[in-house]
Amino acid sequence: MAKATRMTRQRRLILEILRSTDIHPTADWIYHQARKHIPDISLGTVYRNLNQLKQAGEIMELNYGSTFSRYDGNPCNHYHFVCDACGRVFDVEMPVLSGIEEEAARLSGMKVTRHRLEFYGYCRECQKSREEPKTQG
Amino acid sequence: MAKATRMTRQRRLILEILRSTDIHPTADWIYHQARKHIPDISLGTVYRNLNQLKQAGEIMELNYGSTFSRYDGNPCNHYHFVCDACGRVFDVEMPVLSGIEEEAARLSGMKVTRHRLEFYGYCRECQKSREEPKTQG
DNA sequence: ATATCTGCAAATGGTTTGCGGAGGA
DNA sequence: TCCTCCGCAAACCATTTGCAGATAT
Numbered sequence: 001m002a003k004a005t006r007m008t009r010q011r012r013l014i015l016e017i018l019r020s021t022d023i024h025p026t027a028d029w030i031y032h033q034a035r036k037h038i039p040d041i042s043l044g045t046v047y048r049n050l051n052q053l054k055q056a057g058e059i060m061e062l063n064y065g066s067t068f069s070r071y072d073g074n075p076c077n078h079y080h081f082v083c084d085a086c087g088r089v090f091d092v093e094m095p096v097l098s099g100i101e102e103e104a105a106r107l108s109g110m111k112v113t114r115h116r117l118e119f120y121g122y123c124r125e126c127q128k129s130r131e132e133p134k135t136q137g
Numbered sequence: 138m139a140k141a142t143r144m145t146r147q148r149r150l151i152l153e154i155l156r157s158t159d160i161h162p163t164a165d166w167i168y169h170q171a172r173k174h175i176p177d178i179s180l181g182t183v184y185r186n187l188n189q190l191k192q193a194g195e196i197m198e199l200n201y202g203s204t205f206s207r208y209d210g211n212p213c214n215h216y217h218f219v220c221d222a223c224g225r226v227f228d229v230e231m232p233v234l235s236g237i238e239e240e241a242a243r244l245s246g247m248k249v250t251r252h253r254l255e256f257y258g259y260c261r262e263c264q265k266s267r268e269e270p271k272t273q274g
Numbered sequence: 275a276t277a278t279c280t281g282c283a284a285a286t287g288g289t290t291t292g293c294g295g296a297g298g299a
Numbered sequence: 300t301c302c303t304c305c306g307c308a309a310a311c312c313a314t315t316t317g318c319a320g321a322t323a324t
Contacts, residue, residue: 006278006323027313042281047314049279063200067289068313081247092245097234104256108229110218113258119241121250143298143303164288179306184289186304204314205288 005056011049013037018059018073024080024089026068062089064118081119085126092119142193148186150174155196155210161217161226163205199226201255218256222263229256 017033018025025033031046050071053059060072064082070089079092097117105112122130154170155162162170168183187208190196197209201219207226216229234254242249259267 004278004324008279008323010280040281042283043313044282044315045280048316051315061202063202065198065200079241081241081245081249083247084250090245090247092241094241094244101256104216104218104229104231105258107231108218108227108256109261110220110227110256111259111264112218112256113221115254115256117252117254119238119245119247119249119252121242122248124246127248141299141303145298145304147305177306179308180288181290181307182305185291188290 005052010034010038010041010045011052013041014046014049015053015058015073018053018071021073022091024062024070024072026070028068030071064089077114077116079117079119081121081123083123083126084120085122085130088123090123142189147171147175147178147182148189150178151183151186152190152195152210155190155208158210159228161199161207161209163207165205167208201226214251214253216254216256218258218260220260220263221257222259222267225260227260 013034014030017030023029027043027046027050030050031041031043034041034046050059050061054061054071057075060075062070062072062080064070064080066087074091077096079094079096081090081092082088083090097115101112101115104110104115150171151167154167160166164180164183164187167187168178168180171178171183187196187198191198191208194212197212199207199209199217201207201217203224211228214233216231216233218227218229219225220227234252238249238252241247241252
């Protein structure tokens with residue numbers, strides 16, 4: 001049977017923080033937010049709870065090329081856009097592709113249980129800042 | 138102007154190793170293969186060249202949830218399957234989705250330059266080993 | 275009551291980097 | 300020639316973990 005878990009102050013706070021933002025924060029950002037409410041919470045506790053919540057299917061861990069993970073409080077599958085310039089992650093309001101997991105399963109012979117789709121490029125802000133300061137060619 | 142680069146023995150060997158396998162190896166695996174031909178090659182050199190080749194668009198770095206990266210000698214976009222049990226990465230012979238980057242750009246307002254699609258589940262071998270040793274309920 | 279969780283701090287481990295010497299163009 | 304690259308080894312840094320005390324249930 002599954003191991004029993006406790007809803008501690010720390011775990012509840014971390015989940016609340018993650019559910020109330022859409023910036024896909026890093027563990028460190030969550031840690032600093034959490035310290036505003038529980039000043040002596042430790043970074044280890046943040047990581048332990050993020051892993052526990054992930055295993056429980058309450059949140060998702062995102063790892064898109066950077067040296068650190070970001071976390072998403074929305075556990076339902078959806079797609080992301082990652083800015084190559086600033087590294088920020090945004091949700092893409094696109095309907096989840098239907099039938100694509102079945103197609104991948106048929107083509108590969110694997111048992112497919114989920115899929116992940118990400119887009120890369122430049123976000124609106126970074127597009128702008130690339131246009132303005134015309135560097136000499 | 139772009140920085141000049143040299144095709145050293147080490148770089149050529151690393152690219153050859155990566156081009157001649159489809160197992161999407163780790164840096165360490167590449168390092169051990171390379172040592173068979175250049176016994177005193179260093180892991181640092183492997184990493185430096187992998188990064189250089191990646192920047193040159195010759196190879197791709199894959200980071201799918203594990204604590205380490207895997208590398209792909211095929212620089213053209215294609216899709217992958219990652220086994221949740223053994224961690225191995227396989228190519229999926231599925232045509233690249235057309236028009237999806239444009240759709241994401243339209244929906245999000247971002248400048249989309251590329252996308253990545255991954256499937257997760259259990260590979261053929263791991264499906265088998267999950268069926269056989271019936272654990273008692 | 276007691277097994278899970280916490281804060282603390284040290285350990286881990288994949289990856290990066292500074293250095294002085296080597297070698298590709 | 301000379302500038303990029305190499306091997307070596309130490310540094311880096313996000314994440315994990317051992318421990319002893321705290322706490323949710």
